[in-house]
Structures are given as C-alpha cells and as structure tokens.
Amino acid sequence: MSFFKRRKVLVPGVLIFLSFLILTLRFTSDSSSDIFLSFLAPFQKVLTSSWTRLVRFKENLSADSGKEDLQKEVARLNSKIVELEEEKLENQRLRRLLIFKERTSFEELLADSxxxxxxxxxxxxxxxxxxxxxxxxxxxxxxxxxxxxxxxxxxxxxxxxxxxxxxxxxxxxxxxxxxxxxxxxxxxxxxxxxxxxxxxxxxxxxxxxxxxxxxxxxxxxxxxxxxxxxxxxxxxxxxxxxxxxxxxxxxxxxxxxxxxxxxx
Missing domain, CATH: 2.40.10.340 (Rod shape-determining protein MreC, domain 1)
Incomplete structure (x- = not known):
C-alpha cells in the first residue's frame, strides 16, 4: 500500500478513535479526564491539520489533472484548425488553377500540362x-x-x-x-x-x-x-x-x- 493510501486510512481512523475517546471522557467529572483531554488536545489538532492538508492535496491533484487534460484538448483543437485552414487555402489555389485551365485560350497547351x-x-x-x-x-x-x-x-x-x-x-x-x-x-x-x-x-x-x-x-x-x-x-x-x-x-x-x- 502506498504512503498516501496508508495515510488516507490511518488519519481518519485515529481521528475517529480520539473523537470517541474524548466523547467518553466528557461524561466523566474526574479530574484525570481533564488532564487526559488536555494531553490529547495537541495531538487532535495535529491530526486534524494533517487530514485537512491531505484533502486539499488530493483536490489539487485532481485540479492539476483536469487542467492538463484541458490543455491537451485545446492543443489538439488548435492543430485541427490549422490543418483545416491549410486544406482550405490549398483547395482555393488549386481551384484558381483549374478555372485558369478552363477559361484560357491555350486549351491545347493546358490540356497536357x-x-x-x-x-x-x-x-x-x-x-x-x-x-x-x-x-x-x-x-x-x-x-x-x-x-x-x-x-x-x-x-x-x-x-x-x-x-x-x-x-x-x-x-x-x-x-x-x-x-x-x-x-x-x-x-x-x-x-x-x-x-x-x-x-x-x-x-x-x-x-x-x-x-x-x-x-x-x-x-x-x-x-x-x-x-x-x-x-x-x-x-x-x-x-x-x-x-x-x-x-x-x-x-x-x-x-x-x-x-x-x-x-x-
């Protein structure tokens, strides 16, 4: 399993465990629970921050992938436009030559050109x-x-x-x-x-x-x-x-x- 996949499973699991533990401790009035909650608070903050960064990283990867696909499609379409324009201009030039062959008085010369x-x-x-x-x-x-x-x-x-x-x-x-x-x-x-x-x-x-x-x-x-x-x-x-x-x-x-x- 890759690092990102392991992290994807580990971080939410730890968060769920800590949330459950904190919820349980809140129902107790024991001073030890307060001490334990104070002890867990920094870890909860770190894990929450890690999870947020992981989610944002995944969103950025998805956005970058979409942007790359869009750039490829734009490049393909631009290339096609140039290709079609070249074909259009070539057809126009060849049409002028054909019209010239048909209208000129040098029919015999042009017939075998x-x-x-x-x-x-x-x-x-x-x-x-x-x-x-x-x-x-x-x-x-x-x-x-x-x-x-x-x-x-x-x-x-x-x-x-x-x-x-x-x-x-x-x-x-x-x-x-x-x-x-x-x-x-x-x-x-x-x-x-x-x-x-x-x-x-x-x-x-x-x-x-x-x-x-x-x-x-x-x-x-x-x-x-x-x-x-x-x-x-x-x-x-x-x-x-x-x-x-x-x-x-x-x-x-x-x-x-x-x-x-x-x-x-």
Whole structure:
C-alpha cells in the first residue's frame, strides 16, 4: 500500500478513535479526564491539520489533472484548425488553377500540362531556382515553360526522375520577350536577382506608363504569347533607350503550386 493510501486510512481512523475517546471522557467529572483531554488536545489538532492538508492535496491533484487534460484538448483543437485552414487555402489555389485551365485560350497547351508543388528553394537565393515534385516520370523535359494562373514563373532548367528545377524569371540569367499590352511596345524582360524584373531595349519614344501590364510576346520561342509577366512600376529614360522596372504578377514569396506546359 502506498504512503498516501496508508495515510488516507490511518488519519481518519485515529481521528475517529480520539473523537470517541474524548466523547467518553466528557461524561466523566474526574479530574484525570481533564488532564487526559488536555494531553490529547495537541495531538487532535495535529491530526486534524494533517487530514485537512491531505484533502486539499488530493483536490489539487485532481485540479492539476483536469487542467492538463484541458490543455491537451485545446492543443489538439488548435492543430485541427490549422490543418483545416491549410486544406482550405490549398483547395482555393488549386481551384484558381483549374478555372485558369478552363477559361484560357491555350486549351491545347493546358490540356497536357502537369500540376506540381514547390518542394524546395535555394536557401541563399529565393529569386533564382525552385524545386518541384514532378520530373521525367511525368514527361517533364528541360526548357518547358512553368506558369501559374497569375502569370509566368520560369522554365524547367534540370530534370530528375521525380523532381525538377525551375529557373525563375527573377534570375539574372532569365529573360522573356515582353509586350506592353496597351501600346504594343516590344522589349525584353529580364531578371535582376531581386523581387523585381526590368524591361529593356525600349526605344526613347516608346509609349510606356506606370501601371502598364506587360505580357509575353512569344518572341524567342521559350514562352507562349499573351501570358502575364507583370506591371510597370517605374520608368528610367536614357539617351538612346528606356528601361522600366516590372513587378511580377506572380507572388514568388508565396509560390506553392505551378503548371508545367508539356506541349509547347
């Protein structure tokens, strides 16, 4: 029998015995009974105090156990909420890709596209390359364009059996034939290794404005025409040329799912 169990039995037993003894002695008028009662009083006080502490200790144990169970349940529910929110957001992103596939004019290109998830980034440079979870097994080959519903992401740079590396349009070595949608001015959009691209080879008289949408021209053969690249956010005029900063349509900091165009 454990210490607490023995104490649980012993203390009330002693208290009952003392109470019975005190009650018996109170019916006697003998002076010896008074002396004996005086002798027992401190013991009765100690035993009563011990019993009170034991009861409180048991109540605290019960309360602590209940609190721990409650904390576990709260943690479980919070985890479930996060899990459901992640599923909801993923479904929303996949739904946008599906709607894009159904409404775009590139039906033939998209009919044979492959959806993939971003599973890795370069730890020292998020603006260069990402890794996706599809590869040669799904028919993906080097050079294939990679897009989202928002616009151009980049192209397949390397392929493995189950994964591929995508070189982003933000990378310094990447470039896209660009077209100002409003004025039909042609140029080249190239990466700078930052969150912004730049559009170059624009003539000094080129009609470009801040906020203009830049789309792919199809020149160069790497990407289909009419895909979103981004918007003009600033313009710099030089002696013989103009250049402009372009904010990509794709939010690369939140890139999670992409489409690989296999037929282009």
């Amino acid at each position: 492959v959806g993939a998830k971003v599973i890795g980034r370069e730890p020292t440079n998020w603006y260069r390359i990402v890794t996706i979870d599809k590869g040669k097994k799904e028919g993906i080959q080097k050079g294939m364009p990679v897009i989202t519903a928002e616009g151009i992401v980049g192209y397949i740079d390397e392929t493995g059996r189950n994964t591929s590396q995508v070189r982003l349009i933000l990378d310094r070595s990447a470039s896209v034939g660009g077209l100002i949608q409003r004025s039909r001015e042609n140029g080249v959009v190239r990466g700078r290794g930052t969150a912004l691209c730049e559009m170059v080879y624009l003539s000094p008289e080129a009609d470009i404005k801040k906020g203009d949408l830049v789309i792919s021209s199809g020149l160069g053969g790497r990407y289909p025409s009419s895909l979103r690249i981004g918007k003009i956010v600033s313009i710099k005029k030089e002696s013989f040329l103009q250049k402009a900063e372009v904010l990509p349509s794709v939010d690369f900091s939140r890139l999670e799912e992409v489409l690989v165009l296999k037929k282009f």
